[in-house]
Amino acid sequence: MDKKAAVKSVMNWVKLHPTNISQKVQIIVEHFRSNVGPRLDGKAKAMVVTSSRKAAVRYKLAFDKYVTEHGYSDVAALVAFSGEVTDLDSAIEKATETSMNPGLKGRDLRDAFATDEYQVMLVANKFQTGFDQPLLVAMYVDKKLSGVAAVQTLSRLNRIAPSKDQTFVLDFANAAEDIVEAFEPYYEATTLADVTDPNIVHETMAKLDVTGIYLESEVEGLVRDYLANKGNNALTRWVTPARDRFRDRERTAVEHTDKIAMDELEMLRKDVGTFLRQYDFLSQIVDYQDLSLEKLSIYLRHLAPQITRQQLNHEIDLSAVDFDYIDQHAQATTSSKLEGGVALEPAKEAGTGAVRDPELVALDEVIAKINDLFSGDHPDSSVRSVVTHIRDRLEESETLQQQARHNTLAQFSASPDLNSEFVAAVLGAMESSDELSAQILNNPDLSHKLLGQLLPGVYQHLNATR
Template sequence: MRWQKAIRAYITKQNYPLGVLVAFSGEVEDLESYPAPVTETSKNLNPGLKGRDIRDAFAEPNYHLLLVANEFKTGFDQPLLCAMYVDKKLGGIQAVQTLSRLNRAYPGKDTTYILDFVNDAGEVLKAFKTYYETAELEATTDPEKVFDLRSKLDAADWYDDFEVELVAKVELDPKGTQAQLQAAIAPVADRLLKRYKAAQAAKAAAEAQKDESAAQAARDALEALILFKGDMGAFIRLYAFLSQIFGYGNTDIEKRFMFYKRLIPLLEFGRERDQVDLSKVTLTHHSLSNTGTLPLHLDQGDSQKLPPMNATGSGSLQEKQKALLEEIIQMVN
């Protein structure tokens, strides 16, 4: 939003015939920009939309610049795009997907142009070479890991087969209703959320009484719940990938896939902010310097192979304070 106001002011000052749109999801509250929360369809933000989808409006001749943060980095098929100005770190498949928004043919479009302020050219080339011509895995992904994860999740004893069957039955029933699905999944979610809240209360009480043993037990309970949710996510990703290749012939696996997909969004443990909002760490002064135009030759040198899905579900919680401190130091530097 602030970028858009600054760019619009500059365009007006220079009297350029350029139209600007800004795209983002949800609602943003920034009193420095506008007195009330706005969405991308707000009249004072994108007055020319008039209820239309931003993709359709951007195709019109009176719009030339589209400002985005995460929106439209992938899946945005607009052949008119011919230039991109990048001011955020991109890596791996994200770099390939984002920059490839320009790779669309259109009559009269004979040049594409990228001005990148932050990314290393070698890293961008490395990302593209991974998917250039042929993408290969450096090793295979073990299909048995799905069964290992299932056993690990079942052993946590937060649900039973009946509850899994109930959710799967509603999912597979063409006449199943939203109320039936909610009734099937809500008891499991409620059980987990109440356990998390109880562990939080136990931790606070133990710390207040300086009972380190009880406090550690409560912390272990909280970590176990967070890891349980993470393992369900790992199961979903692994099964979604491997089921395209292997025929498991095991309906219990498929039913758990449905069950976990419904359960995960309900488990908003804690709701506290997990990390420092690093967008508030801003430079008050900066300078720009031309580092040159760099040709990146995809047909030279070796390409990287993609890693398989290994050690799935073997994660552990990292020391949050140390990780965040490292991130802050890196950003400040």
């Protein structure tokens, strides 16, 4: 199977696993009660940014369970997501905001969150932009953010309120340097490296029109029902023919191993996203006075979710996958300085990207690459415990911190202190497993391989703590 798809599937499975989410909920609740809740005379609020609607629902279930079990009456959460969510693994079917928030009692989510009844808002692609709540003091992020999405999301914290002098971001998913990079173009002054040609929207539309995936009558029909505020069923019937055409072409291309046709379909999928981004941005600046652009934008916004890989491809079977051990590890607190002066690149025409050839590997290989260093019959939890202890000890070494900051990775790898610190870390892991630690100490090949696996990550961590 496609290695990238396999890794993504496994990681999504781990992210949504109840054990993982419950651990994060514990961190969030305890951090909020200790560091956030008492602020603003006890009125401070927080937002949790989740990666999907299903994740938001699972966060809500875990959050309510945790505060109930611990008898916490000072923190309660609302969950915000659009449409309906079915999660049979959680015994949830056709859940809505109303059913997941029984305390709303007909109120708007914004109004309910503004009261003293709720302190935390769990969101999935909602309220990340255009949401003004001055009492918002903390944000807990469990979703990859980049570019303007990172800026818009974290900027929900910027609203002022009396005695609000500090804000918090606790991030499970992003590196601090990536967030700084996202903010740089918008710090102090925002400049463009070049002028964006407004005609690229028409060029992208023309490119999409000739594919024959959708018909003009289907676009017109969906827009008519959309403006009439008809329900999802009425809108879905207009995009279903295009979805089926796309699906039929993809099936035929796969059956005939027609790589050219498969690449064309992949580019079509990308061009749909490109058009939506181009039009959303440029229509705020340019008055196109072209109804066909607006209509296509409305139509493609409903078609795009129907032709994603997740919708069209068979899901990878993860029914036999499980993990023995998972834990959350605190990283160093970062307060990075913005410099500004980074120019924004203009929008590019559609079709300038390339289609990636998948790297095919067995799913077992994806998982085995982190478990194949030890021999013998040992629970994975024991192996992970020992390796995690060794890694943490290396990352806590002040000697290695100093050397990592002033040397390249190659120079750092040759440090005589590295081996002595590694041996000390292995000895310290004896409490977790005498046998595994002894195996590392007595097997130079295993010791070399283990250190080689850990070294790049340790070096990166040590440099990130500067």
